[in-house]
Amino acid sequence: MIQAILRALSAHIPGHTFSAGSLSVLHEGRFANAIVYLYQDEHYQLIIKDFSSRHWLIRKTIGRLSVRQEFNAITALQHIPGITPLCFRPGECTIAYSHIAGQTLKDFAAEGNRLSPAFCIELEKIIHRMHEAGRVHLDLRNMGNILIDEQGKPAIIDFQSSLRWQRFPLWLQKFMRYADITGAYKAWERYGTTPLPAHKKQFLTRYNATRKWWVFRGYPVHRMQVRVQAFAAHVMSLNIVQNILEKFW
Template sequence: MIKNDLLAQLQHKFPKHIFEQQYLSVVHKGRFANAIVYRYKDDKFDLIVKDFSQSPWFIRKSFARISVNQEYKGLSRLADLNAVANNFSRLSPIAVAYDYIEGTPLRSLIHEDKTLPVNFFSELERQVAKMHRKGIVHLDLRNMGNILCGTDGKPYFIDFQSTISFARFPRWLQRFMRGTDMSGVYKAWNKLSVEPLPQAKQDYLVRFNHVRKRWIFKGYPIQRTYAWGAGIFAQFLNSDIVRSITERL
């Protein structure tokens, strides 16, 4: 029934194409407040679809709508980046679809003891810097599963549920947010590059990791209060934000 509804939504969005269930498969089964991730692949379309239809009703009426809205807005804001899928659609208030990117998550390459050329990471760094110039942070690039090495050898990033505009935050927190993204680039560079991470970038990564482990517990009381408040708000929006800041190295 859920799959039929999803196919009907795709059909409504692309009325000139016939969508068939045999081409729809589950990539990842979400738990509780997470979407089920599908892949639809036929001779014309190759799509990732995130759908919250099987979540409890109170998730569908609250968190799911926020999550889909965040993902759609993130894709919209970053559509002209080479590292982002630039064809996407909101199928319903609780479902979003975008082009499937063929590639391997960096997390898998790390587990396989693979390496990548240094120009891959230089390009990833450029793409993240371009994202920041648009006033947007991803906030979950330290999760190596959200960065892909495409079949074309180029970097891509996925999963935009935690993507937000940072302009409304204080400057010190903006720097930390941007640092969360860039440290994810340098973390991957350090683990996967055929060449060592340049010393200046290594120093940046070490400094950021040092601050990141202690930022909530140091500084002026007003900063600590704001940090905790931002953390609680982020957890409500998407637990991925909190994980990206607090995950262990």
């Protein structure tokens, strides 16, 4: 499997020799999750998410959808500071992108560190630019998806939940964008060196009150999508469907 990943990387970056000794596993993941690798040498630092070792049903459904969704999101946003600038697909269920060195906000704060107002404001700007580019993240209330990089700047990772917000009804567009921006307010309130400004505190409080009544708490559209994917996976597991698919895949 490792050799297959290295060959795929070489095909997308010709002229560079990728070594197995430079590839390490960051997360094994569960049966339906990607294995996450880190590749590091003197020229490249890459994160690789790979579903190719999973069951064929996972590869053909969740794997493909997850990789395609994250690839489309990063490709649309990679011009924005704080988003990884290099992203490609070595395989149909594998994605690779530049590693952003740094700490998650959760780990950063666990060491007793605190965020400056300038950091929090810069994070808001990144989120607004992401929205202007037509995408919502939908999982920024998870402090593991926001980084403080080696220069002390904010960065955003893990775009598997990201969607294009314009295709939804207006009320849902606002709800999704607010989910992102309140992630920044949540970080400021929890970890900031100064209190969250009053008008932002009021916005966060109102949003949290609304969110309590939302049936898909956390990242609403993504959870709905996961349910749809699970149903599709169930249908595809039927013998008659599997026999048909094996003739074409």
